[in-house]
Amino acid sequence: xxxxxxxxxxxxxxxxxxxxxxxxxxxxxxxxxxxxxxxxxxxxxxxxxxxxxxxxxxxxxxxxxxxxxxxxxxxxxxxxxxxxxxxxxxxxxxxxxxxxxxxxxxxxxxxxxxxxxxxxxxxxxxxxxxxxxxxxxxxxxxxxxxxxxxxxxxxxxxxxxxxxxxxxxxxxxxxxxxxxxxxxxxxxxxxxxxxxxxxxxxxxxxxxxxxxxxxxxxxxxxxxxxxxxxxxxxxxxxxxxxxxxxxxxxxxxxxxxxxxxxxxxxxxxxxxxxxxxxxxxxxxxxxxxxxxxxxxxxxxxxxxxxxxxxxxxxxxxxxxxxxxxxxxxxxxxxxxxxxxxxxxxxxxxxxxxx
Amino acid sequence: xxxxxxxxxxxxxxxxxxxxxxxxxxxxxxxxxxxxxxxxxxxxxxxxxxxxxxxxxxxxxxxxxxxxxxxxxxxxxxxxxxxxxxxxxxxxxxxxxxxxxxxxxxxxxxxxxxxxxxxxxxxxxxxxxxxxxxxxxxxxxxxxxxxxxxxxxxxxxxxxxxxxxxxxxxxxxxxxxxxxxxxxxxxxxxxxxxxxxxxxxxxxxxxxxxxxxxxxxxxxxxxxxxxxxxxxxxxxxxxxxxxxxxxxxxxxxxxxxxxxxxxxxxxxxxxxxxxxxxxxxxxxxxxxxxxxxxxxxxxxxxxxxxxxxxxxxxxxxxxxxxxxxxxxxxxxxxxxxxxxxxxxxxxxxxxxxxxxxxxxxxxxxxxxxxxxxxxxxxxxxxxxxxxxxxxxxxxxxxxxxxxxxxxxxxxxxxxxxxxxxxxxxxxxxxxxxxxxxxxxxxxxxxxxxxxxxxxxxxxxxxxxxxxxxxxxxxxxxxxxxxxxxxxxxxxxxxxxxxxxxxxxxxx
Numbered sequence: 001x002x003x004x005x006x007x008x009x010x011x012x013x014x015x016x017x018x019x020x021x022x023x024x025x026x027x028x029x030x031x032x033x034x035x036x037x038x039x040x041x042x043x044x045x046x047x048x049x050x051x052x053x054x055x056x057x058x059x060x061x062x063x064x065x066x067x068x069x070x071x072x073x074x075x076x077x078x079x080x081x082x083x084x085x086x087x088x089x090x091x092x093x094x095x096x097x098x099x100x101x102x103x104x105x106x107x108x109x110x111x112x113x114x115x116x117x118x119x120x121x122x123x124x125x126x127x128x129x130x131x132x133x134x135x136x137x138x139x140x141x142x143x144x145x146x147x148x149x150x151x152x153x154x155x156x157x158x159x160x161x162x163x164x165x166x167x168x169x170x171x172x173x174x175x176x177x178x179x180x181x182x183x184x185x186x187x188x189x190x191x192x193x194x195x196x197x198x199x200x201x202x203x204x205x206x207x208x209x210x211x212x213x214x215x216x217x218x219x220x221x222x223x224x225x226x227x228x229x230x231x232x233x234x235x236x237x238x239x240x241x242x243x244x245x246x247x248x249x250x251x252x253x254x255x256x257x258x259x260x261x262x263x264x265x266x267x268x269x270x271x272x273x274x275x276x277x278x279x280x281x282x283x284x285x286x287x288x289x290x291x292x293x294x295x296x297x298x299x300x301x302x303x304x305x306x307x308x309x310x311x312x313x314x315x316x317x318x319x320x321x322x323x324x325x326x327x328x329x330x331x332x333x334x335x336x337x338x339x340x341x342x343x344x345x346x347x348x349x350x351x352x353x354x
Numbered sequence: 355x356x357x358x359x360x361x362x363x364x365x366x367x368x369x370x371x372x373x374x375x376x377x378x379x380x381x382x383x384x385x386x387x388x389x390x391x392x393x394x395x396x397x398x399x400x401x402x403x404x405x406x407x408x409x410x411x412x413x414x415x416x417x418x419x420x421x422x423x424x425x426x427x428x429x430x431x432x433x434x435x436x437x438x439x440x441x442x443x444x445x446x447x448x449x450x451x452x453x454x455x456x457x458x459x460x461x462x463x464x465x466x467x468x469x470x471x472x473x474x475x476x477x478x479x480x481x482x483x484x485x486x487x488x489x490x491x492x493x494x495x496x497x498x499x500x501x502x503x504x505x506x507x508x509x510x511x512x513x514x515x516x517x518x519x520x521x522x523x524x525x526x527x528x529x530x531x532x533x534x535x536x537x538x539x540x541x542x543x544x545x546x547x548x549x550x551x552x553x554x555x556x557x558x559x560x561x562x563x564x565x566x567x568x569x570x571x572x573x574x575x576x577x578x579x580x581x582x583x584x585x586x587x588x589x590x591x592x593x594x595x596x597x598x599x600x601x602x603x604x605x606x607x608x609x610x611x612x613x614x615x616x617x618x619x620x621x622x623x624x625x626x627x628x629x630x631x632x633x634x635x636x637x638x639x640x641x642x643x644x645x646x647x648x649x650x651x652x653x654x655x656x657x658x659x660x661x662x663x664x665x666x667x668x669x670x671x672x673x674x675x676x677x678x679x680x681x682x683x684x685x686x687x688x689x690x691x692x693x694x695x696x697x698x699x700x701x702x703x704x705x706x707x708x709x710x711x712x713x714x715x716x717x718x719x720x721x722x723x724x725x726x727x728x729x730x731x732x733x734x735x736x737x738x739x740x741x742x743x744x745x746x747x748x749x750x751x752x753x754x755x756x757x758x759x760x761x762x763x764x765x766x767x768x769x770x771x772x773x774x775x776x777x778x779x780x781x782x783x784x785x786x787x788x789x790x791x792x793x794x795x796x797x798x799x800x801x802x803x804x805x806x807x808x809x810x811x812x813x814x815x816x817x818x819x820x821x822x823x824x825x826x827x828x829x830x831x832x833x834x835x836x837x838x839x840x841x842x843x844x845x846x847x848x849x850x851x852x853x854x855x856x857x858x859x860x861x
Contacts, residue, residue, distance in 0.1 A: 055730060059663055073610070073723050074663055147743070234741050235726040247591045251614025 020281040027277035033270035037090060044086035050077035052084035052237050060252040069259050073249055074235075078242065082260060085237035089222050090267075092149045092231075096218035097211060099157025104164025105207055109199060111165070112172040113191055126162040134159035135224060142230050149222065149231040156221050160214060167210045171203040205282030209275045216271030223264050239264055396580035396859060398842070401588040401596060401605040405560060407491075409546040410539055411531035412484045415491025418764045420528050421852040425565055425582060427531030427548030428572065430458060430477065431522050433767050435626070435847050437680060439522045439805065443472065443532060443549070443572065444510075453517035453802065458525075460508040465570050466534040467553040474504035479535045481512070481525075487539060492529050494780060495771055498801075517802040523768035527851055551577045551854055560586060576855040594618050597840050603859065604839045609666040615838040624668060625835040627850035628765020628772065630675045633728055634785040637826035639757035641712050646705040647737070648826055652691035653698040654735040655728070660831045664724050669833040674822050675763055675772050677832060680849075682769035684815040687822040698735035713738040716758045719747035724830070725760065754787040764835075765850050769814055770801050777821030790824035793817065 021027045045052075050067075056075035063070045069078035111119045134156050141155035142148065172195075175181055181198050189197070225231045226240030239260045246256035406419035414423055431442040444458035464472035481502040484492050498518035503511045512521060524530075533539075534547040546554055551574070552565035565582040568574065588596060593605050598618040607615055607622075615622045633655065641647045657671030673690060676683040702712070716739045718725055729739040739758070750756050761783055766772040774797060775781045779789040796817035803813045822829070837845070841860045846853040 053726075053730065055663065055727060057659070057662055074726055143745075229721050229743065233743070234721055235729065248608070249610050250591055251594070251611060251617065 021277050024277045024280060026273045027281070030270040030273035030277060033266055034274065037086075037267050037270070040083060040086035041090035042087070044083040048077075048080035048083040050080040052076060052080040053235050060249055062253070070253060070256065072242070072256075073245060078256070078259060081237035081242050082239065082263060085239050085242060088149055088232065088236070089219065089226070089239040089264075092153050092222035093215050093218035095150065095153040096157045096160060096221060097214045099154060100161040100214055101164050101207070101211065103158060104161035104166075105168040105203070108165040108168030109172045109195060109203060111169050112176050113195065122165070126165050129159050130162045132159055135221065138221070138225060139228075139230055147231060147233065149225070152225050152231040153218075153222070156218065160217065163210050163214060164207065167206045168203050171206050172199050175199040175202040205278060208278045208282070212271050212275035212278060216268040216275070219264065219268050219271070223260075396578075398579045398582045398604060398854075398857075398859060399602045400582060400584045401593060401602040402584060402586050403588065403590065403606070405586040408543055409557070410542040411533060412480075412487050412490045412492060412539065413543075416495075416528040416764075416766060420531070422563075422584060423531055423546070423548075424527050424550060424851070425552045425563075425584070425854070426546045426550045426554060427533060428550045429527045430525040430530040430532065431767075433523070433526055433848060433851070435849070437767070437769075437849055439526070439767075442526070443477070444522075444525075447522050449519065449804070453519060453804070454514045455511060456514070456521050457505065457509055457511045458522075460510065461572055462508060464549055464572060466536070466547055466549045467568055467570065468534050468536055468547045470534045470536040470547075471507075472532060472534075472549045473507045474510040475507075476535045477510045477530075477532055478502035478504045480530070480532050481510075483539065484529070494782065495524060495529050495766075495775075498524075516798075518770075519804045520768040520770045520801055523805070524766075524771055526767035528767060529771075552582055555581075562586065573855055578856070578858045579854055582854075594620065594838065597838055600840070602840075603842050604837065607836050607838045609664070609668045609833060609836060611838070612666060612668065612836050620838045620840050621842070623837045623839070623844065625837055625845070625849075625852075626677075626847055627834050628676060628680070629762065629834055629850070630672055630677075630765070630832045631724065631760065631762040631830050632675075632776075632783075633828040633830055634751075634756070634759040634761050634783070635826040635828055636754065636757045637786040638788060641714060641737070642757060642826060644705070646701050647707070647712060649691075650698040650701040650735055651732060651737060652828055653694045653701070654732050654737065655691075655828055655830060656693040656695075656731055657831055658693070659731070660724060660727055663727055665831065665833045668836060669831045671830075672832045673829050674818055675765070675776050675829060676769065676818065680769070681811050682772070682814045682818050684818040684822070686815070686819040690823065691828075695731075695735050702736045707736060709736060710738065712736060713740070714758050715739070715756075716741050716760070717744050717747060717750065717756045718742070718760055719744070719751075722760075728760070728830075751785070752782055754785055756785060759785060767850075770797060770817070773797050773800070773817050773821050776827060777825045784825060784827065786826050788825075790820065793820040793824050796820040 022031075040047075054076060056071065058067075058071055059073060059075040061067055061071040061075070067077050067079065069082070072078055072081065107122050111122045137159055138152040138155045142152050145151040145154075175198050178198070181194055184194050184198065222231075222238075223240035223243070226238035227244045229241070229244065232238050232241055243257055243260040243264075246253065246260070249256070402419075402422065404419065406414050406422050407417060408414045409423065409426070411420065411423050411427055414420055429442045430444050431447075432440045434440050443460055443464060445461050447456055447458045449456045458477070460472070460474060460477065466472050466476075470476070481496070481499060484490055485496045485499065487493070498514050498516055498521065500513045500515045503513070505511050514521070531548060531550075533542055534549075537545065537547045544557065546557070549568070549571065551568055551571045553568045554563060555566050556562075556564040562583060562585045565584070567577055567580050571577060585602070588602075588605065590608050590611060593602075593607055594611055594614045595618070596602050597605060597615070597620050612622050633651075635642050635648060635651060637643060637645075637648055642651065657673075661669045661671050670677075671689075674684060674687050678688075714737060716725060716729060718741065721743050725741050729741055732739045744750070747759070751759055751761075763772070763776070763783060766775065773793075776783045777789060777793050778784060778797070779787060779794075781789075796813070797820075800810075800813040800817040803810045835850075843856075843858045843860060845857055846855060
């Protein structure tokens, strides 16, 4: 039920969305960085040249051949600590994203289909969640449920789920009013079939954008919490924890905060770049990009997306199997943060299809 | 009663600082209040990590912030550079023959800053309040005092429950900062009134207190600072630059910042004191209720490594709560359990403990590097330690519910008070809550020995040795207070106390 699953008709016309994404230079840069992050997250502790908890008498040493990033306040190898801290930092972000996706996206789609009571209730719940400051809430959750990254991330995941709820709902709202969906309904298709066939495909690209974005935001949240000493017990290393401890010894290693900072920034930047690439490659702008590439007007691999959406061609709307290419402008309008999300409830009155 | 080393702001406190910083900036912009005291050269700007627990000295207790309260309050007695008791509000005192009653003679004409006379009745009222107030942090220090009676305007007679020659030392800055009886105890927190060198002009909790010179202070002619602006919540890593750029004149700094402070041209001074950190082991809880495990833990601690790693050259290893050279320091327990990891391992193996058999939680109040070192040192001999930072650590620690914790004392004016706090049954710093008959006998003898008796040092040292040997607390290292200052003459070298008499601001 993913876009790539029904790829044949698309590739017949040129390229799958995935292939389009890969064509973008920004996506390739993001991919390389994220591949590196994946390696750190899975193999980091194995790659660490030293025991990240082993202190030595050589405290606060400058970078050297033996210790590439120097040693910390207990003489521990900073490189090893950053490597060993990668899984916690990255998995925390993954956890936030998965929880937010599961809790947000499905009710978002269902809010369009399951009637006004469900719609009203979920919208109010989402409004409430948006009103809560998630970092502070995460701190409170650790006080309540115990000091662990999992507990904190559970709270953060719940509180950022409105992103997915709104994105999914906005996209579903557009699909539900589309003529092809109405036609399918008239032809006797069940709601679930319509959701699976028409809505999911339309919802996926903006979800992809939100996913990449939330990963970046989640990483910042994990780094912030561990910086504050929440969610980890010493001496467990984390990126944020290494950064926090470096700040106490600026007189000795003024450059030390750069190492974890660069790592955090690069990762977050790569996720945001990926989100941009997905947005550029999907929906109307994606088609324009493809069109330009095919027509020789565009330079393959540029990240520049035309802002004028091209109207969907009839062929994209008619045959029931071919609608998996996302159309209209849902993707390019996909909110990238809670703040920029348009309130889907505003458009609720515009629906007259049910 | 807590006496933590001067911890500046932890990471969680950092969030609050953003707000506090904004307030401070605003405060700095405000014109200096008070007539004649507003010029920079007579205003001391002091940056402190945290504010006092309370501005009522009875509630504040012996924690290091008593030094902030002593801006406002004067104490019954003082100590000199050697820790020897000296006159304060009381210019003299005398014991009766039996040593069960002591009369303090106050100076004439003392007055609180609210105009209330500081007479014998006020002192007696304070001592009785300190003994009886429900939230008193010092009631436990006053168990030797049965009653306080004003015999005249200037004579306060204390009747004692036992022979105790430590009372003049006891009634110093940590225990007897006399408050005005005209102010209800609950109101002291908002508007402290004492007879100290300064009086409060403005107090904004968690932000700052502004004070001006009190002309009625009994040593007012030695106070050359017209105004004090004390600010709280300053992030440790920004202290040096704040001093360097002239935002503050004085701060206590962590050892890690000393090098940066010296490089910045600040005057970094090592202040004498009675600071001593310990690994608080509860000998009544698993696994330390097995004497073999306790013994192994004692040999497992490498004090030199703690000193080398944590103190940046300013600390020293210690096995007792007193610095070498002090009257109560005992050569007998200079290093009774020298670091010997092999021996610790052998002890545990001999007792049948295999790898993973011994696990214990180290519950601490703040995230400090020393915990990670201690964790590794104990782990190296086979005692697996997990660290838990508990924001509500006070309750289980002083309730003696923990098996393992850490504590840093800043000492007491009375060495007997230090000893009973660490080794006495009810001693707040004795995590086991058990005292040996040997220690109790030795400390009683020390308590009954007059301060000027030739036997006093020996009796005191015997009590120290008995306490160290029979209590499960493991002393680790001492790190003196470090002050960074700029444009300020040297402070009197009174151990553990910050005095402003004779201190001048240099232009």
